[in-house]
Amino acid sequence: MAQKIKNIAVLTSGGDAPGMNAAIRAVVRACSYYKVNCFGVYKGYEGLINNELEELNARSVRNIINKGGTFLKSARSKTFRTVEGRQKAHANLVKNNIDALVVIGGDGSFTGALKLSEEFNFPVVGVPGTIDNDINGTDYTIGYDTALNTVVDAIDKIRDTASSHNRLFLIEVMGRDAGDIALNSGIGAGAEEILIPEEDMGVERLIESLKKSKTTGKTSSIIVVAEGDTSGKNIFELGQYVENNLEGYEVRVSVLGHIQRGGTPSCFDRVLASKLGVGAVEALLDNKREVMIGIVHKKVTIVPLVDALKKRVHKHDKLIKVADITSV
Incomplete structure (x- = not known):
């Protein structure tokens, strides 16, 4: 050396x-x-x-x-x-x-x-x-791994409340340009929908998907949203839109924020x-x-x-397919 x-x-x-x-x-x-x-x-x-x-x-x-x-x-x-x-x-x-x-x-x-x-x-x-x-x-x-575990643990706790009250929770996680945390934690926590910056799902498709889930017997839902997703101006506006266009759910919003950065x-x-x-x-x-x-x-x-420092190319196709299949 x-x-x-x-x-x-x-x-x-x-x-x-x-x-x-x-x-x-x-x-x-x-x-x-x-x-x-x-x-x-x-x-x-x-x-x-x-x-x-x-x-x-x-x-x-x-x-x-x-x-x-x-x-x-x-x-x-x-x-x-x-x-x-x-x-x-x-x-x-x-x-x-x-x-x-x-x-x-x-x-x-x-x-x-x-x-x-x-x-x-x-x-x-x-x-x-x-x-x-x-x-x-x-x-x-x-x-990254620690943050994933922190997010999954938080979503697990929120799901208990969602199930108890027939509520739909929109949970914002970190990720301005990358949906890694949202996508992986969403799959790990069993989210019904996952919104990430790399994929523009659109609010109308989101509403249709949630309506379909409701017809299959789901009484509560978890939607994980990366902070960089542009489905709404912000997650609170998105939550209000969902509540106005989806009957039968109380909509709540949780922003996990800096809790994701901390911990052992x-x-x-x-x-x-x-x-x-x-x-x-x-x-x-x-x-x-x-x-x-x-x-x-x-x-x-x-x-x-x-x-x-070059922009990272995110290839999420396989994980997105896994999310779609496991959320039916």
Whole structure:
């Protein structure tokens, strides 16, 4: 392993995701294993601009693998979007003798990492951490599995009330551009209908489908809606439309919101985060830069950051068919 790097910094940026702590832990302990110094950057890129760095060792990250969120904190930095902000961030990296940076986050975080690398010829590696599972070049992102389990658990509880009162519940889950959470949690929780950004079902088709379900004897229904679905201006307007055009149901709306980001990470996310964190350090020590560490067919892979930032092509046809068949 060609090792020239002596000091690596790690930060978490953008929305938090369960498993980020496990990824930080893996980066820090991989650095310790390979005799490299590791520095944690607090509050993402904003902390880098404000020089909020602290040296970490293997004991600094004990007992965090099971905790949600990120102990390094996260923030969205408007200043880092400017050339001046990135110049200040780079100056602090140089001042602290940092040789490379690991960025744990989503597409916005990776965009910033790529700009930092391109403008200052600085080695950067990304680790995909977002519950939306919307990063190109990896089958799974850190936090996605935990979020799915959180959503399914919530829908299971809501279904108890729906069944008790003959109600129809519209449940909004996260996913502005990607329907992965809605589609998979909807199937897992037995939803009658699933609305995702990639498929324009249309309100009329939705009403017809619900009417058909009612004629088959269903007395309650669960509809899972990704936040990026455009069937209505918002889920509350959609709920009102359904209530006005469908007799026999009381319609209720539940927005799960940020509950999906929290909680103890699943075993899958802990293992995934550990693999990707170690992979990030090893990639840097192998002189890789401007790349993301992903996982494809259970194998850790290295993907150029520019490719990771390309719009992901979602192929949901098979899952949509499964949803249609199992919801009759």
